[in-house]
Amino acid sequence: MTAPDPSFQEVLSARFADRLSTSLSLREQHGRGESHHVVALPDAVVFARDTADVADIVRLCAAHGIPIIPFGAGTSLEGHLAAVRGGLSLDLSRMNDVLRVSAEDLDCTVQAGVTREQLNSHLRDQGLFFPIDPGANATIGGMASTRASGTNAVRYGTMRENVLSLTVVLPDGSIVKTGGRARKSAAGYDLTRLFIGAEGTLGIITEVTLRIHGIPETIAAALCSFRSIDDAVNTAIAVAQLGIPVARMELMDRDLIAAVNAFSHLSLPVADTLAFEFHGSPAGVRDQVEAVADLVRDNGGHDFEWASAPEERNRLWKARHNAFYAVIAQRPGSRGWSSDVCVPISELSGCIDYTRGLLETCSVPAAILGHVGDGNYHVVFAVDPSNAVEMAEVADINKHMVERAITVGGTCTGEHGVGTGKAAYLRAEHGDAIDLMARIKRTIDPLDIMNPGKILPRA
Structure with a gap:
C-alpha cells in the first residue's frame, strides 16, 4: 500500500484540521500494541469525536481505497493495530462519553x-x-x-x-x-x-x-498455595464442576509468583497459587468460602487466607493484573509475548501439564497464569524480538500449545483475539467454516479496507 494521495490528505485535513497527524512518534504509537509483534506504521492518525466523524472518515477512505485500522487504548496483544498495508489509524479514544x-x-x-x-x-x-x-x-x-x-x-x-x-x-x-x-x-x-x-x-x-x-453486598478474596500445579488445577476443576459461583478463580504458577513479588513488592509464598474472589450476601459469601476451603484442603492446598477489606483485595488483583509486566521486568529491555488458549474444563489439567513440559527447557523467562474457571490459560514470555533463534524457540512452544488445545476441542485464543498472531491456526480450528467467514468479509467489505490482514489475511 502506498501512502494516501495528496487529494485524500487535503480533504481529510480540511475536515479534521488539528485532529489529523502524520507525526512519526504518533504513528509509531498507533502501529503497535503491548506485545512483541512487528510494528507497522499507519500513514496518518485521525481522532474522531462521534459516530458522524467516523462515518465521514470511512466514506472518504472507501472512495480512495485507503485501509482503516481502529485504535482504542493500544492494549491489544496479537498484532491487531499493525498497519500491514499502510493507511489510516482511526483513534476513537476521544469518543469517551x-x-x-x-x-x-x-x-x-x-x-x-x-x-x-x-x-x-x-x-x-x-x-x-x-x-x-x-x-x-x-x-x-x-x-x-x-x-x-x-x-x-x-x-x-x-x-x-x-x-x-x-x-x-x-x-x-x-x-x-x-x-x-x-x-x-x-x-x-x-x-x-x-x-x-x-x-x-x-x-x-x-x-x-x-x-x-x-455492586455485590459482600466481596471477599482468598489466596492459597499448592505443592504442585496439578493440585491447583484440580482444585479449580472441582470448583467449576460443583458449580460454586466464584466471581474470579485465577491460577498463577510459582514462576509468576516470584516475578510478581519482585515487581509489586509483595511477599507471597513462592508456590503454585490460586486466587479467588467471592460475590454475594454475607451468608452466601461465607458458604462459598467454606466450600472452596474444603476443596483446597482435599487437594493438599495450604495457607488459605481470605479478606474482605477493599485495600487488600485491590492490592492482590493489581498484582495479578501486572503479571504481564512482572515477567517482562525480569529481563530489562525485553518485549512481552503473551499467548492464550482455552480448553474444555476436563482437559485443563492435561493441557497445562503439557505446556509446563514445553517450558522446562525454554531459554527465556516464562510463566503460566489463567482464568482457569472457564478453561482459559496464558503463557507470558519475555523475549528479544531481534534474536531470531529465541523467537523461533518461543514460536515453536506457542505452536505446540495451540495445536494441543485445538486437538482436545479447544480454541487458539480464549480472549486475546486473532489479529495477525493467531491467524495461521484458524483453519485447523474451524475447518471449512473459515471459507464462510471469508465470504462474509468479502461481502461486507469488498474493498478490504477494514483492518486488512487481520483474522483472515489474504494470500
Whole structure:
C-alpha cells in the first residue's frame, strides 16, 4: 500500500484540521500494541469525536481505497493495530462519553472510547458496576471488537454475553444499529454477535449498549498455595464442576509468583497459587468460602487466607493484573509475548501439564497464569524480538500449545483475539467454516479496507 494521495490528505485535513497527524512518534504509537509483534506504521492518525466523524472518515477512505485500522487504548496483544498495508489509524479514544445509564434496567450506552475503569468510576455512585475485566484499562469498543473477557468471566461471562447492541459504521460509511435493549430477541440475524470479535474487519464500533450489575453486598478474596500445579488445577476443576459461583478463580504458577513479588513488592509464598474472589450476601459469601476451603484442603492446598477489606483485595488483583509486566521486568529491555488458549474444563489439567513440559527447557523467562474457571490459560514470555533463534524457540512452544488445545476441542485464543498472531491456526480450528467467514468479509467489505490482514489475511 502506498501512502494516501495528496487529494485524500487535503480533504481529510480540511475536515479534521488539528485532529489529523502524520507525526512519526504518533504513528509509531498507533502501529503497535503491548506485545512483541512487528510494528507497522499507519500513514496518518485521525481522532474522531462521534459516530458522524467516523462515518465521514470511512466514506472518504472507501472512495480512495485507503485501509482503516481502529485504535482504542493500544492494549491489544496479537498484532491487531499493525498497519500491514499502510493507511489510516482511526483513534476513537476521544469518543469517551457515557451516553446513558438506566439503573432500573441495569444497562447503559457508551461511546466506544470509554475505558472500563472510566465506566466503573461513573457507575460506582449508583451502586452499579460493569464486570468484564481483561486486566488492561481497555476501551469498551476494543473489548467488544476482540470479544474480551478476563478475571470475572467465570461468573459474569464475556463481552459476548454482556453486549446488548452496537452502533457500527460499515465499510461504505453507512451506520447501522444491531439491536435494542431487550434482554432477548428472536427477530432476524444476530448482527451484534457478528461484530463482537470481528476485530474491526467488518466495521467500526462507535457505541455499545451493555448489561451492568449491582455492586455485590459482600466481596471477599482468598489466596492459597499448592505443592504442585496439578493440585491447583484440580482444585479449580472441582470448583467449576460443583458449580460454586466464584466471581474470579485465577491460577498463577510459582514462576509468576516470584516475578510478581519482585515487581509489586509483595511477599507471597513462592508456590503454585490460586486466587479467588467471592460475590454475594454475607451468608452466601461465607458458604462459598467454606466450600472452596474444603476443596483446597482435599487437594493438599495450604495457607488459605481470605479478606474482605477493599485495600487488600485491590492490592492482590493489581498484582495479578501486572503479571504481564512482572515477567517482562525480569529481563530489562525485553518485549512481552503473551499467548492464550482455552480448553474444555476436563482437559485443563492435561493441557497445562503439557505446556509446563514445553517450558522446562525454554531459554527465556516464562510463566503460566489463567482464568482457569472457564478453561482459559496464558503463557507470558519475555523475549528479544531481534534474536531470531529465541523467537523461533518461543514460536515453536506457542505452536505446540495451540495445536494441543485445538486437538482436545479447544480454541487458539480464549480472549486475546486473532489479529495477525493467531491467524495461521484458524483453519485447523474451524475447518471449512473459515471459507464462510471469508465470504462474509468479502461481502461486507469488498474493498478490504477494514483492518486488512487481520483474522483472515489474504494470500
